[in-house]
Amino acid sequence: MSGLIFDLDGTLIDSAPDVHAAVNKTLEEIGTGGLPLEQVRGFIGNGVGVLMERVIAAKGLSQDAHASLLSIFRRHYDADPATLTTLYPNVAETVAHFHAMGLPLGICTNKPEAPTRTILESFGFLGAFDSIVGGDSTSARKPDPVPLLTARDRLGVTDVIYIGDSEVDAECAQRAGLPFALFSGGYHRQPLDELPQSARFDDFAELPAIIARLLAETA
Incomplete structure (x- = not known):
């Protein structure tokens, strides 16, 4: 069969609009400006861990912050993944x-x-x-x-x-x-x-x- x-x-x-919204809520929470939708769209595809690595690189942040930022992102995204x-x-x-x-x-x-x-x-x-x-x-x-x-x-x-x-x-x-x-x-x-x-x-x-x-x- x-x-x-x-x-x-x-x-x-x-799903890019909801992923983008969660990324920018994460960056806002740590006092950093957001990223444009099309840039975040290009980060999607290899899983949330790689997504956050790309966000960190785009903002010039330390990869040491990866675990904490990933946790913040998951909190925002998992709470509302289908609005947009x-x-x-x-x-x-x-x-x-x-x-x-x-x-x-x-x-x-x-x-x-x-x-x-x-x-x-x-x-x-x-x-x-x-x-x-x-x-x-x-x-x-x-x-x-x-x-x-x-x-x-x-x-x-x-x-x-x-x-x-x-x-x-x-x-x-x-x-x-x-x-x-x-x-x-x-x-x-x-x-x-x-x-x-x-x-x-x-x-x-x-x-x-x-x-x-x-x-x-x-x-």
């Missing part, structure tokens, strides 16, 4: 389509598991996903393949297609030996043509046809 696993930030959701976050166009319809087909669906994200579940629940799709692996669910984070393979194993399927938006996701899928469908509208930093991919799409309305083709190829 085949299944689908999705990245979250930059793939199903645009939005779904990308046609995500809700596409997830509902795959769920109605009976395809096992999973999430593999570097976002911690608790806010991941809060966000999915806020959009009404927590029950659509049979496997949710966050950045703190295993001992590794993407692009290490362990989280993605763990999400696959929890789905109880052998064939999986991973859907994501970034170089982190592309490398993770490649290292896991899984097909990868690349969403062009997310948080990638490298040119899209440089990312290993089995297919690419600009709008989630295109994804069912792409998945049908990739599933036929893996059958």
Whole structure:
């Protein structure tokens, strides 16, 4: 049986506004000016620890403050992770389509598991996903393949297609030996043509046809 696993930030959701708000609340709390949205957007993708490393570097702060700033950020972000976050166009319809087909669906994200579940629940799709692996669910984070393979194993399927938006996701899928469908509208930093991919799409309305083709190829 085949299944689908999705990245979250930059793939199903645009979470950058809420991440940005929590970053700036953190900086305000220590008496430092904030950062612009687009700069923070570029920091997303490798987990909250790396996010905070990039914030610290951007503000010229000491990395010795990493643990305390990360704790402040988590307090602000975890308290309200879905106020400004939005779904990308046609995500809700596409997830509902795959769920109605009976395809096992999973999430593999570097976002911690608790806010991941809060966000999915806020959009009404927590029950659509049979496997949710966050950045703190295993001992590794993407692009290490362990989280993605763990999400696959929890789905109880052998064939999986991973859907994501970034170089982190592309490398993770490649290292896991899984097909990868690349969403062009997310948080990638490298040119899209440089990312290993089995297919690419600009709008989630295109994804069912792409998945049908990739599933036929893996059958």
